[in-house]
Amino acid sequence: MNLEPQAIGITPAVLRIAPPGGWSDLSLGELWHARELVYFFVWRDIKVRYKQTAIGAAWAVFQPLLTMAVFTLFFGRLAKMPSDGLPYPLFYYCALLPWMYFAASLQNATNVIVEQQRVITKVFFPRLVLPLSAVTSPLLDFAISFLFLVLIMVYYGVRPSLSLLLLPLFLALAILTALGVGLWLSALNAIYRDIRYVVPFLVQFWMFASPVAYPSSLVPERWRWLYGLNPMAGVIEGFRWALTSHGNPPSGLLAASTLAVLLLVASGTLYFQKMEGIVADVV
Amino acid sequence: MSDIVIRAEKLSKKYRIGECDRYLALRDVLARALNAPCRIFHPRMPASGNGNHPHIWALKDVSFEVRQGEVLGIVGRNGAGKSTLLKILARVTKPTRGFAEIRGRMGSLLEVGTGFHNELTGRENVFLSGAILGMSKAEIQRKFDEIVTFAESEKFIDTPLKHYSSGMQMRLAFAVAAHLEPEILLIDEVLAVGDFQFQKKCLGKMSDVAKQGRTILFVSHNLQHAQAICGSGVLLDGGKILRQAEISRIVRDYLAMAPYSGANHRIDRGMLAFQGISNRAELDRVVPGDDLEFRLKFRSGAVPLSKVMIDFALHNDRNEYVVHSKSRLLGFHFRVPARCQFEILYVIKRPQLAPGKYTLTIYVHDHGLPLLWVDNIDACLINANPGFGIPELFDGVSSSLLPEFTIQAEGA
Numbered sequence: 001m002n003l004e005p006q007a008i009g010i011t012p013a014v015l016r017i018a019p020p021g022g023w024s025d026l027s028l029g030e031l032w033h034a035r036e037l038v039y040f041f042v043w044r045d046i047k048v049r050y051k052q053t054a055i056g057a058a059w060a061v062f063q064p065l066l067t068m069a070v071f072t073l074f075f076g077r078l079a080k081m082p083s084d085g086l087p088y089p090l091f092y093y094c095a096l097l098p099w100m101y102f103a104a105s106l107q108n109a110t111n112v113i114v115e116q117q118r119v120i121t122k123v124f125f126p127r128l129v130l131p132l133s134a135v136t137s138p139l140l141d142f143a144i145s146f147l148f149l150v151l152i153m154v155y156y157g158v159r160p161s162l163s164l165l166l167l168p169l170f171l172a173l174a175i176l177t178a179l180g181v182g183l184w185l186s187a188l189n190a191i192y193r194d195i196r197y198v199v200p201f202l203v204q205f206w207m208f209a210s211p212v213a214y215p216s217s218l219v220p221e222r223w224r225w226l227y228g229l230n231p232m233a234g235v236i237e238g239f240r241w242a243l244t245s246h247g248n249p250p251s252g253l254l255a256a257s258t259l260a261v262l263l264l265v266a267s268g269t270l271y272f273q274k275m276e277g278i279v280a281d282v283v
Numbered sequence: 284m285s286d287i288v289i290r291a292e293k294l295s296k297k298y299r300i301g302e303c304d305r306y307l308a309l310r311d312v313l314a315r316a317l318n319a320p321c322r323i324f325h326p327r328m329p330a331s332g333n334g335n336h337p338h339i340w341a342l343k344d345v346s347f348e349v350r351q352g353e354v355l356g357i358v359g360r361n362g363a364g365k366s367t368l369l370k371i372l373a374r375v376t377k378p379t380r381g382f383a384e385i386r387g388r389m390g391s392l393l394e395v396g397t398g399f400h401n402e403l404t405g406r407e408n409v410f411l412s413g414a415i416l417g418m419s420k421a422e423i424q425r426k427f428d429e430i431v432t433f434a435e436s437e438k439f440i441d442t443p444l445k446h447y448s449s450g451m452q453m454r455l456a457f458a459v460a461a462h463l464e465p466e467i468l469l470i471d472e473v474l475a476v477g478d479f480q481f482q483k484k485c486l487g488k489m490s491d492v493a494k495q496g497r498t499i500l501f502v503s504h505n506l507q508h509a510q511a512i513c514g515s516g517v518l519l520d521g522g523k524i525l526r527q528a529e530i531s532r533i534v535r536d537y538l539a540m541a542p543y544s545g546a547n548h549r550i551d552r553g554m555l556a557f558q559g560i561s562n563r564a565e566l567d568r569v570v571p572g573d574d575l576e577f578r579l580k581f582r583s584g585a586v587p588l589s590k591v592m593i594d595f596a597l598h599n600d601r602n603e604y605v606v607h608s609k610s611r612l613l614g615f616h617f618r619v620p621a622r623c624q625f626e627i628l629y630v631i632k633r634p635q636l637a638p639g640k641y642t643l644t645i646y647v648h649d650h651g652l653p654l655l656w657v658d659n660i661d662a663c664l665i666n667a668n669p670g671f672g673i674p675e676l677f678d679g680v681s682s683s684l685l686p687e688f689t690i691q692a693e694g695a
Contacts (some may be wrong), residue, residue, distance in 0.1 A: 013386065014384050015386075017372065017383040018377050018378065019380060019381075037414055066476055075480070118394075119398050121370075121375060123393065123398075123417075125415065184557065279375055280370070
C-alpha cells in the first residue's frame with residue numbers, strides 16, 4: 001500500500017467534521033500542505049491566459065506603458081502635476097507597476113470563488129488556496145513589466161542606490177494588501193454577486209486615493225498619517241523612493257500602512273474562513 | 284475500537300428550498316440590515332434558523348461506523364440523501380448538526396473530471412486534476428505513464444482537451460481519479476460514464492483498490508455495480524438510515540421497497556394532496572414510440588387556490604432528467620376551489636424514451652409559494668419494441684432516447 005504523504009491528504013490523526021463553528025475552523029497546517037496546489041492554480045491561470053490571448057505576455061508591458069503615456073500627457077504635460085523632480089514617464093511607471101499588480105489581483109480575487117464553483121462543490125481543499133493563487137498569478141505580469149522599467153531607468157540615466165534593497169519589502173506590502181482586500185472581496189462576492197460590479201469603481205477611486213498620478217507630498221503634512229492608512233500609499237511612495245532614491249523614505253506613512261495591512265489580512269482571513277463554511281451551499 | 288475509520292454521529296443537513304434564489308442579492312441584505320445592522324457580516328444564509336423559508340432535512344440524524352478495509356455501498360432512491368452524505372464526509376459542505384470523525388487520509392471522487400480545463404492539453408490536465416484531487420506533483424509524475432496507458436490516450440496526450448471526444452475526456456478523467464491512492468476513498472456515481480468496455484475496466488480497478496485493504500464508500504444507482512464491489516451497505520431513505528447490513532441484504536431490501544411508497548413527499552403543506560396516477564396500470568404497457576399520458580389526481584384542502592402552477596420532471600433509472608417542464612414557462616396556471624378533486628392531464632408526444640423504469644417528480648406552487656413537492660413517483664415502464672425484442676441487445680446501450688433512425692453505408 002502506498003502510504004506516502006499527499007499534498008492535501010495530510011490530516012490530524014482524527015479529522016472531525018462538524019457544523020461551521022466560530023473562528024476555530026482556520027487550519028494553517030492544512031493550508032501549508034496545500035501549497036503545491038497554489039502553484040498549480042497559478043500555473044493554470046498563466047497557461048490558459050497566454051494560450052487564449054494573441055500577444056500573450058506583451059499585454060503585461062503594453063498596459064502600464066500606455067497608461068504611463070496617457071498620464072504623462074495629461075497629468076504631467078497639461079496639468080503640470082509636480083513629480084518630485086523625476087521625469088514624468090519614470091515617475092508614473094514606478095507607481096503603475098505596483099498599482100497594476102494590485103488592480104489585477106483584486107479583479108482576480110473577486111471572481112475566483114465564483115469561477116471555481118464547480119471545483120468547490122466537488123472536492124475539498126483549503127479554500128484559502130484560491131485567493132492566494134489569485135493574488136500570486138499577476139506577479140508574472142509584474143515581473144515582465146519590471147524588466148521594462150529597467151530600460152526606462154537606463155534611458156533617463158537614473159541610477160538606483162542602496163534604497164533598492166528595500167524594494168522587496170514594499171513588494172511584500174503590496175502583495176499583503178492585495179491579499180487582505182482580495183480575501184474580503186472574494187468572500188463577499190461569493191455571497192453577494194453585486195460585488196463584482198462594485199470592484200471596477202473601487203479600483204478607480206482607490207487609485208485617486210493613492211499617489212499614482214501625483215506625489216503624496218501634495219497631501220498636507222498633518223493629514224499624512226490618515227493618508228497612510230491606505231496601504232497602497234505607502235507601497236507606491238516606497239516603490240518610487242526605493243527605485244530612484246528621489247523624495248523621502250516614506251517612514252511615517254509606512255508605519256500606518258503596515259498596521260492597516262496587518263488588520264486587513266487578519267480580518268479578511270477570518271471573514272473568508274467564516275464564509276468557507278457555507279460557500280459550497282451558496283455558489 | 285481502533286479499526287473504525289469513519290464514525291458518523293447524528294449527521295444532519297438542512298437545506299432551504301423553494302423559489303428563492305440560491306444566492307443573495309445585496310439589496311435584500313441591505314434591506315434586512317436596516318433592521319439588524321450587524322447581520323450583514325454573518326452570512327448564515329442556507330442554514331438560517333428563521334422559519335420564513337421552507338426547508339428540508341436532506342439528512343437527518345444519520346449515525347454509522349465504517350471499519351478499516353470495508354467497502355460500503357450507499358443505496359437509496361433519488362433524494363434519499365446519498366450525495367449529501369458523501370459531500371459532508373468529503374468536506375465539500377458542512378453538516379447543520381452532528382459530527383463525523385475520520386481516521387486516515389481521505390480522497391473523494393464526487394465527479395469525473397474535476398478541475399479539467401478545455402484549453403490545456405491532456406498532459407497538463409492530468410497534473411492539474413491530480414493536484415486538485417490531492418496528489419502531489421511528484422506522485423503524479425511517477426504515475427503519469429500508468430495513467431495515460433490506463434486512459435488509452437497516449438497519442439493525444441499533448442493535444443488540447445477541447446479536441447477530445449467526450450468519451451476520451453471521461454477516460455482520461457477517470458484514469459487520473461483511479462490512481463488516487465488514499466486510505467479512504469469516497470466515490471459518487473462515477474462509473475455511470477463511458478462505454479461499456481471502459482465501465483468494466485473501471486469496475487475492475489475499483490475492485491483492485493478494494494482488495495488492497497482500502498476503505499471505500501461508494502454511491503451508485505446501479506445495483507449491479509454496488510453488488511460487484513461492495514461487501515456491506517447502508518440503505519438510506521428520506522435522509523435517514525433504514526438499515527446497515529451486508530450488501531445483498533441491502534439490495535434485497537431496496538428492491539422490496541414498495542414502488543408506491545417510493546413517492547417521497549419533500550414538501551407537503553397539507554393544502555393539496557397528490558392521490559396518484561389514475562391511469563398508472565396502462566403505463567406499464569407502452570413502447571418507445573407511444574405518446575405518454577399521465578393523469579395526475581389531486582385533492583385540494585380547505586383553502587381555495589388561485590394561481591396554481593405545476594412543474595414535472597421525468598427521470599430514468601440512471602436518475603437523469605429526461606423530460607422537465609415548468610408550467611410557468613408554458614404560461615399555464617389554474618384555479619382550484621376548496622375541497623375539490625381534480626386531475627391534471629399531462630401528455631408527452633412520442634418521447635421515444637429508451638426501455639426502462641421511469642419516475643416522476645412534481646412540484647406544485649401557488650403564487651410562488653411551494654405547496655407540494657413529491658419525487659420518486661413510480662411513473663411508467665417502457666418496454667422494448669417488438670422488433671427489438673431481445674433484451675441483450677440493450678446490454679451496453681446507454682442512450683436515454685431511442686429515436687427512429689436509419690443507418691446505411693454509402694459508396695462502400
